[in-house]
Amino acid sequence: MRFKIILFGLFILSGFILNVYAEGGEKGFDINNLNKSVSPKENFYEFAVGNWVKNNPVPPDQSRWGMFNVLIEKNNELLRSIVEEVASNPNWEKGTAKQKIADFYVTAMDSARIERYGYKPILPMFNQIDKIRNKKELIETVAEFHKTGISPFFIFYVASDAKRSDLMAAHIYQGGVGLPDVEYYTKDDDRSKEIRDKYVRHVAKMFALAGEEQNAGEYANKVMKIETALAKVSNTRLENRDPIKTYNKMTLNALKKTAPEFDWDRYFEGLGVENLNIIVIRQPEFIKGMSALVDEVSLDDWKVYLKWNVINETAEALSAPFVMEKFEFEGKFLRGQQEIQPRWKRVINVMNRTLGQLLGQVYVEKAFPPESKAKAKAIVDNLLVSMKERIQNLEWMSDETKASALKKLSTFGVKIGYPDKWKDYSELEIKRDSYLNNLLRAWEWDIKDDLKKIGQPADKSEWSMNPQTVNAMYSPTRNDITFPAGILQPPFFNPEADDAINYGAMGAVIGHEITHGFDDQGRKYDENGNLNDWWTEEDNEKFQQRAQKLVDLYNGFVVIDTFKVNGALTLGENIADLGGLTVSFNAFKKTEQFKKGEKIDGFTPAQRFFLGWAQVWATNIRPEALKLQVKTDVHSPAVQRVNGPLMTMPEFFEAYDVQPGDPMRISDDKIVKIW
The missing domain is CATH 3.40.390.10 (Collagenase (Catalytic Domain))
Incomplete structure (x- = not known):
């Protein structure tokens, strides 16, 4: 899933409205x-x-x-009326904005095809994980996943250098966990314990849906162990509010010395980033701890962890059992939502993001x-x-x-x-093959667009x-x-x-x-x-x-x-x-x-x-x-x-x-x- 840091936003929500405040008083406020x-x-x-x-x-x-x-x-x-009007025409010229909107929406709304596919769309990524033979190939796979918007271990992104804001710089931010706050892994209050318990069961159910029924419980515990270790070396949300302490510019050589167990040369080569000299590390202690875990955790356990990242971050584009299980945990349990939103609304939300x-x-x-x-x-x-x-x-x-x-x-x-x-979306290709493929292509295009900006002047009009x-x-x-x-x-x-x-x-x-x-x-x-x-x-x-x-x-x-x-x-x-x-x-x-x-x-x-x-x-x-x-x-x-x-x-x-x-x-x- 693409990671965007938006600082200092009002954080309201999204929408459009006609004048619904005119009744019961002067326009503007309803008494x-x-x-x-x-x-x-x-x-x-x-x-x-x-x-x-x-x-x-x-x-x-x-x-x-x-x-x-x-x-x-x-x-x-x-937005639905706009998109459905565009999607009603199957003959838009290939490469146009309306063709991309139409094909994305039609494919995402084709629930019959999505149900037939089940979890087959993620099998190529599972096969890629199964073929990993050593820790070096593990790092290569992490890089490949980061290119397509799936972010195990940490988050790599491109943004203005906070001490040289006229230039775009590579950044690394802590990540790699599935719960909404790292303190849920470590706190002993009743709510945190309940969340951890429910999360392990949720991960097990998702593995079972992905064809790992026999190993689901074992795999869920392995995921929890790895994510807890990552959470323990992570900053809290409060600590991450300090822009000075979370600005740590390093050369690539300094990063290698700080976190030597992670093969950074192999990672950046796999990511397609060349001649990278400077990286801004937002949480150095996390990078040290994450790197140490590369050696401490077995290769087999890392494979399980990678598979969980694939399942978790692609579930919205898979069949109904995945969608509903994700909703049961994130929507119903964590947020109290009683019913899932209709498919068209969920698709519109995804299109807004992509x-x-x-x-x-x-x-x-x-x-x-x-x-x-x-x-x-x-x-x-x-x-x-x-x-x-x-x-x-x-x-x-x-x-x-x-x-x-x-x-x-x-x-x-x-x-x-x-x-x-x-x-400019001209290089983004959208087809009518599968919802997940379109989602991955959109994520990959977005990341590729960002990677091109490293070391370039910042476009402040963007x-x-x-x-x-x-x-x-x-x-x-x-x-x-x-x-x-x-x-x-x-x-x-x-x-x-x-x-x-x-x-x-x-x-x-x-x-x-x-x-x-x-x-x-x-x-x-x-x-x-x-x-x-x-x-x-x-x-x-x-x-x-x-x-x-x-x-x-x-x-x-x-x-x-x-x-x-x-x-x-x-x-x-x-x-x-x-x-x-x-x-x-x-x-x-x-x-x-x-x-x-x-x-x-x-x-x-x-x-x-x-x-x-x-x-x-x-x-x-x-x-x-x-x-x-x-x-x-x-x-x-x-x-x-x-x-x-x-x-x-x-x-x-x-x-x-x-x-x-x-x-x-x-x-x-x-x-x-x-x-």
């Missing part, structure tokens, strides 16, 4: 969503969207249901009028001005550091809607997101913010809504991404996108003190049972939420609506601003999915994401007359003001 039995001073999330949460339970095929999921469903329906910009070209024609881009750009410009004012007026930062911060802000790039230059994605991101090495077409729609951005709703929603999103350039990670990059300390020692200490207050605030939030928000893990996103709201409110104060102060549906402009913020996070989530989120996600859950920043915002206190002692207001000595 029927309010729960007026709860005071906004007590629990603003419950007040603002409590009735929506009450009236919108999680559907059986979802693990969570929120405003974003409404968007997802609308978007999926639109043929994203091919779909995007057709999508923007249908869903993104040119005037939307201009209107969104105007709000972005307003937010950049607002952020500049906030920096200039910071009382805790020195003039020296302010000058550097303003210089960085002045160089921000802005991407809106869709790329000016689309990704997009890391698809236009149809409802999300946003900040790239620290490009020092730019991206807002795809998918997010520039209600409830984030609604041209028919009042400014208060748009600034509380889309404005806060834009401010969120801008603030990521100055959060606990982003602030370590300079105006050129390089890791470079531009802070005075005194200002650095002041930032750390303020950030710690935010960590402490979120650490106190109980989410479910004994699970609490991890304030350190979620710090970057919490800084961005607080900063985004503050910067957006500062911009909103300049609008005519705010200056006039006229009420809509009984709410002042300032009050509606915060209703717009709460609306986009209205969510129901299953307990299993919520526990997984708290453990693995750098974003706070919806309730805490809405209430957390408001509890420390004087603008919110004034809007809703929140007094000291009210639950939605922390004590003055704990108030956090960073940006």
